Amino acid sequence: MSTWKSICTVDDIPVLGARRIERSQGAAVAIFRNAEDKVFALLDRCPHKGGPLSQGIVFGESVACPLHNWTIALADGCARAPDEGCTPRFSVKVDGGVVHVDVDELNSIALDEAPVST
Amino acid sequence: MKKMKLVLVGNGMAGVRTLEELLKIAPELYDITVFGAEPHPNYNRILLSPVLAGEQTIDEIVLNPISWYAENNITLHLGKKIVDIDRRRRVVKAEDGTEAEYDRLLMCTGSNPFILPVPGKDLAGVIAYRDIHDTNTMIEAATKYQHAVVIGGGLLGLEAANGLMLRGMQVTVVHVMPWLMERQLDDVSGKLLQKSLEDRGIKFMMGANTQALIGDKDGRVMAVQFKDGSEVPADLVVMAAGIRPNTQLAEKIGLHCNRGIVVDDTMQTVTDPRIYSVGECAAHRGIAYGLVAPLFEQGKVCATHLAHFGIGRYQGSLTSTKLKVTGIDLFSAGNFMGGEGCEEIVMSDPYGGVYKKLVIKDDKLVGACMYGDTVDGSWYFKLLREGRKVGDIRDKLMFGESNIGDTGHEGHSRAASMADSDEVCGCNGITKGTICKAIKEKGLFTLEEVKKHTKASASCGSCTGLVEQLLMFTAGGDYSKAPTKKAMCGCTDASHQDVRDAIKADHLLTIDSVYKSQGWRTPNGCASCRPAVNYYLISTWPKEAKDDPQSRYINERSHANIQKDGTYSVIPRMWGGETSASELRRIADAVDKYKVPTVKVTGGQRIDLLGVKKEDLVNIWKDIGMPSGHAYAKALRTVKTCVGSEWCRFGTQDSTQMGKDLERAMWRMYAPHKVKFAVSGCPRNCAESGIKDVGIIGVDSGWEMYVGGNGGIKTEVAHFFVKLKTAEEVLEYTGAFCQLYREEGWYLERTVHYISRVGLDHVKKKILDDAAGRKALWERLQFSLDGEPDPWFEHDKAAVDTRQFTPVGAV
Numbered sequence: 001m002s003t004w005k006s007i008c009t010v011d012d013i014p015v016l017g018a019r020r021i022e023r024s025q026g027a028a029v030a031i032f033r034n035a036e037d038k039v040f041a042l043l044d045r046c047p048h049k050g051g052p053l054s055q056g057i058v059f060g061e062s063v064a065c066p067l068h069n070w071t072i073a074l075a076d077g078c079a080r081a082p083d084e085g086c087t088p089r090f091s092v093k094v095d096g097g098v099v100h101v102d103v104d105e106l107n108s109i110a111l112d113e114a115p116v117s118t
Numbered sequence: 119m120k121k122m123k124l125v126l127v128g129n130g131m132a133g134v135r136t137l138e139e140l141l142k143i144a145p146e147l148y149d150i151t152v153f154g155a156e157p158h159p160n161y162n163r164i165l166l167s168p169v170l171a172g173e174q175t176i177d178e179i180v181l182n183p184i185s186w187y188a189e190n191n192i193t194l195h196l197g198k199k200i201v202d203i204d205r206r207r208r209v210v211k212a213e214d215g216t217e218a219e220y221d222r223l224l225m226c227t228g229s230n231p232f233i234l235p236v237p238g239k240d241l242a243g244v245i246a247y248r249d250i251h252d253t254n255t256m257i258e259a260a261t262k263y264q265h266a267v268v269i270g271g272g273l274l275g276l277e278a279a280n281g282l283m284l285r286g287m288q289v290t291v292v293h294v295m296p297w298l299m300e301r302q303l304d305d306v307s308g309k310l311l312q313k314s315l316e317d318r319g320i321k322f323m324m325g326a327n328t329q330a331l332i333g334d335k336d337g338r339v340m341a342v343q344f345k346d347g348s349e350v351p352a353d354l355v356v357m358a359a360g361i362r363p364n365t366q367l368a369e370k371i372g373l374h375c376n377r378g379i380v381v382d383d384t385m386q387t388v389t390d391p392r393i394y395s396v397g398e399c400a401a402h403r404g405i406a407y408g409l410v411a412p413l414f415e416q417g418k419v420c421a422t423h424l425a426h427f428g429i430g431r432y433q434g435s436l437t438s439t440k441l442k443v444t445g446i447d448l449f450s451a452g453n454f455m456g457g458e459g460c461e462e463i464v465m466s467d468p469y470g471g472v473y474k475k476l477v478i479k480d481d482k483l484v485g486a487c488m489y490g491d492t493v494d495g496s497w498y499f500k501l502l503r504e505g506r507k508v509g510d511i512r513d514k515l516m517f518g519e520s521n522i523g524d525t526g527h528e529g530h531s532r533a534a535s536m537a538d539s540d541e542v543c544g545c546n547g548i549t550k551g552t553i554c555k556a557i558k559e560k561g562l563f564t565l566e567e568v569k570k571h572t573k574a575s576a577s578c579g580s581c582t583g584l585v586e587q588l589l590m591f592t593a594g595g596d597y598s599k600a601p602t603k604k605a606m607c608g609c610t611d612a613s614h615q616d617v618r619d620a621i622k623a624d625h626l627l628t629i630d631s632v633y634k635s636q637g638w639r640t641p642n643g644c645a646s647c648r649p650a651v652n653y654y655l656i657s658t659w660p661k662e663a664k665d666d667p668q669s670r671y672i673n674e675r676s677h678a679n680i681q682k683d684g685t686y687s688v689i690p691r692m693w694g695g696e697t698s699a700s701e702l703r704r705i706a707d708a709v710d711k712y713k714v715p716t717v718k719v720t721g722g723q724r725i726d727l728l729g730v731k732k733e734d735l736v737n738i739w740k741d742i743g744m745p746s747g748h749a750y751a752k753a754l755r756t757v758k759t760c761v762g763s764e765w766c767r768f769g770t771q772d773s774t775q776m777g778k779d780l781e782r783a784m785w786r787m788y789a790p791h792k793v794k795f796a797v798s799g800c801p802r803n804c805a806e807s808g809i810k811d812v813g814i815i816g817v818d819s820g821w822e823m824y825v826g827g828n829g830g831i832k833t834e835v836a837h838f839f840v841k842l843k844t845a846e847e848v849l850e851y852t853g854a855f856c857q858l859y860r861e862e863g864w865y866l867e868r869t870v871h872y873i874s875r876v877g878l879d880h881v882k883k884k885i886l887d888d889a890a891g892r893k894a895l896w897e898r899l900q901f902s903l904d905g906e907p908d909p910w911f912e913h914d915k916a917a918v919d920t921r922q923f924t925p926v927g928a929v
Contacts, residue, residue: 007927014919016642016668019926031926035642052684055672057645064645066672066680071645082560082571106929 004093004100010037011097018054018063020044021101026111029090030054031099032074034061039099040074041092043110047072047085121149124424125210125220127200127367129154131163132397132413133226134182139421141190147425150192151218153210155199158250159184162561162593164410166253170281176250181561193218203371205390222392222424225368225379229361229398229408234269238331243339244355247278256356260285263353267291267342269328271298273439275358276311279320282354290321290350292328292342302439302450306466307473307489314446314471323350331355363399363406378406383431385420396420402432409437414563429611429637438499447488449495452502453477454487463516476515481507483515494518496586510837510878542584545577553585557592565589578831607646612636614650614864621654627663629655645671650865653752653788657860660902667917673750676922677909678735681728686735688727690744691785694759694777694797695723701744708741721829722756722794724749736923739910745785746910752866753788754795754856757781758806762799762816771816773799776845780814783849786906787856787899790863790872795852808836811859811869812852817841821848825855825881826873834870837878840886854885854895861898 013019013033021029021041030044030053038061044054051067061074071080078086088110091102124140126133129152137150154160158180165179187194198212208220231246233239243259245252259266260282268279271293283289291298297308298315312322327345331352334340341349363378373389374380378401380388385400387393396416398408407413412435419430438451456462456477463476470490476498477485482505486498497518501508508515536542538551556562556572568585569576575585605611610633612620617636626632632651633643643651648669655663667675678686690705705725709717715729724747730738739746749755757780760766762773777797787793796805797814807813809829813836815822820843827836839855842848858881863872873881885892909916 012926014668019921022925022928024929028925055680057648057671059642059644059648060640067682069645103929
């Protein structure tokens with residue numbers, strides 16, 4: 001059972017950009033918007049060295065990590081081969097231009113991952 | 119939907135590589151069937167010589183194990199030679215009667231060794247050197263027999279001779295020409311090579327014409343007889359007198375052949391549009407290539423057409439050669455023999471075993487031939503392919519790129535002599551052993567692949583030459599990508615220059631219009647091309663093209679430099695490196711208020727506050743109240759100055775004031791890469807003007823201007839550019855140089871690389887010889903910079919999306 005919470009409008013996220021959702025525990029979650037207004041959410045940590053993916057360049061359905069340019073797929077959080085590793089993904093739904101996230105997920109996934117900037 | 123059928127005839131490197139490329143872009147399009155005449159899966163034919171020499175095993179050189187075919191649902195028929203093709207019914211037929219239908223056919227039949235048409239050529243013990251079977255025959259013969267004769271002193275022949283010698287045979291190489299490898303070496307280097315092989319125990323008969331092979335009573339070869347009647351004993355004769363494209367089948371089914379199966383730029387045969395051909399059997403613009411890099415390029419192009427993308431064109435390759443005999447370094451490329459209208463630069467040290475020859479024509483490097491020291495081979499090959507003028511570096515050309523101060527790998531220049539535990543890539547800590555292992559295990563062939571898999575040479579690139587050598591030794595391939603024009607990235611075939619030209623010629627103003635006009639394959643590019651295109655637009659059409667912050671790297675989007683922990687650094691601008699008590703006080707207060715963990719003085723005479731949280735950036739800028747230092751941007755960073763005549767007892771000019779004036783005139787100047795200036799007040803050069811993009815040195819009679827210096831990866835001393843009299847001139851010439859670089863430079867190309875690409879003469883012509891052009895450049899720069907906002911304060915005007923500084927929500 002999902003507990004959806006409206007977090008912002010699609011327009012609050014720059015096209016081909018991202019915003020961050022702070023969490024009381026664990027690293028922030030990045031929500032991305034691509035050129036087709038699709039919205040994705042990933043833990044804001046690159047599987048490589050923990051770079052904040054929300055700060056990367058978004059293209060297609062991927063984001064390039066700002067630290068070492070790994071390409072991470074927005075849909076599943078996994079690095080493009082030959083790099084290896086995945087960052088947790090979060091459910092998002094867009095309803096009438098409003099972005100909703102699942103509070104249960106936000107309060108349960110990857111809580112032990114420290115925020116990037118400490 | 120029923121899948122189309124693709125049949126590959128020839129299970130070799132070129133054909134299977136084409137399949138790999140095809141599977142990458144259209145994995146579901148075809149049902150694929152492969153026929154191979156040999157009973158082995160695809161292996162690296164180039165590495166047969168190390169196998170013969172006992173340095174590698176057959177298993178190690180397999181590129182695609184049988185399981186690979188199964189994993190990709192490819193039907194594999196090994197040991198089945200195709201003997202006929204019915205083009206009307208579209209069916210291939212193997213020797214044993216196996217048939218397969220096709221919608222598309224890929225002919226990769228490779229080449230056949232050329233067998234000298236002499237009596238006795240069919241005797242037992244007379245073989246060619248082409249495949250695993252031949253290699254095994256030689257290895258076996260070496261255990262039973264003593265005398266081997268190799269006919270042909272080319273690449274293949276010498277590798278065979280070396281291998282047989284290492285396996286204990288007495289080897290004589292018979293060569294009809296006066297020196298070895300005459301297609302790759304000149305007489306001097308050919309003889310150096312002969313000497314070093316003789317020292318290893320190989321005998322040579324040069325200028326010898328083979329007349330017949332003599333057999334014993336059992337029908338096995340026992341001697342080689344020459345035209346002059348002399349004979350040498352031979353229990354094994356290896357014919358290595360060249361290869362010919364294998365076009366037997368193609369000719370039989372009526373495909374047009376002329377020294378190979380004739381194909382067009384899409385690798386489609388000119389006779390039958392359903393049939394493609396790549397590899398050694400294909401004749402493209404009259405050339406059948408026998409090296410791996412061109413074949414792989416062909417495969418890539420062919421795959422795009424098989425996948426119905428229809429974009430790639432193969433336009434021919436320039437090739438270079440290396441010999442795979444351990445311990446012998448030779449390299450040649452292009453027209454190394456010279457001839458009319460050519461000039462030669464030669465360095466010869468026969469006792470030291472080093473020889474280098476560079477051939478120059480019309481101020482361009484057209485050929486190179488090296489023996490003993492080949493570390494710069496790839497650099498020469500690059501110069502040759504790019505066809506750039508070399509007049510300005512001619513005096514340094516012979517000494518190579520590696521002699522100009524590479525950092526990060528302890529000055530190693532010969533990969534072969536490095537230990538496995540030696541670090542090749544100092545940025546990523548990658549050792550020689552790791553790279554070689556990856557090349558072998560993952561079947562890597564190109565620099566790009568090694569970069570992707572190991573990260574070696576993927577950061578600063580200073581070890582590229584070493585990695586290329588390792589590729590050469592380990593994969594044996596001709597590693598270099600040959601196109602003279604390099605695509606910007608995987609999103610497009612257009613080069614940086616193509617994009618710059620199109621933006622200017624067609625007055626393109628948006629990223630989308632560039633993507634459309636240049637045939638981008640991706641909807642919004644990637645992290646590598648989009649920032650470049652954005653820069654090209656705003657630098658070509660200032661005040662017209664709109665800057666797109668989402669197409670900028672994070673540092674230029676947040677106007678601060680991201681650090682490894684996700685925090686940022688803040689460097690306020692201090693004009694000419696001068697500051698004051700009130701500025702320092704504000705900085706100190708900000709450090710306290712925002713709990714900035716580290717404060718550091720930079721190499722460019724500024725103060726760096728490290729560890730600032732992104733949420734604090736806007737406020738800290740405001741509190742400090744100094745302009746943005748652009749220390750995060752591909753833009754003018756600092757103008758470093760010495761104290762100058764105001765205080766210094768040696769100073770001849772007011773360097774600090776000059777520096778301040780330059781910085782005020784050119785700050786906010788975005789460029790292809792970062793730009794650093796320095797101004798020194800006398801030739802003691804305390805501001806290190808000799809390693810800056812533009813360095814100014816005051817002398818009693820005026821100012822000397824230097825360009826293209828760099829203190830980074832490769833320490834590059836700036837070129838003397840011009841002597842100037844007044845400060846106004848310094849501004850004008852510096853501005854003109856920067857604008858030229860801004861207009862012509864490729865994204866992420868520092869001034870040193872820009873100058874090395876276009877040549878210093880070109881820059882001099884535009885700025886020193888053309889007064890009107892210089893003034894126009896300077897005016898264009900001033901026009902671009904006029905009214906440019908300070909992004910730390912004028913957020914709207916600088917298109918800084920301030921939403922980024924606050925989270926969108928919290929839970």
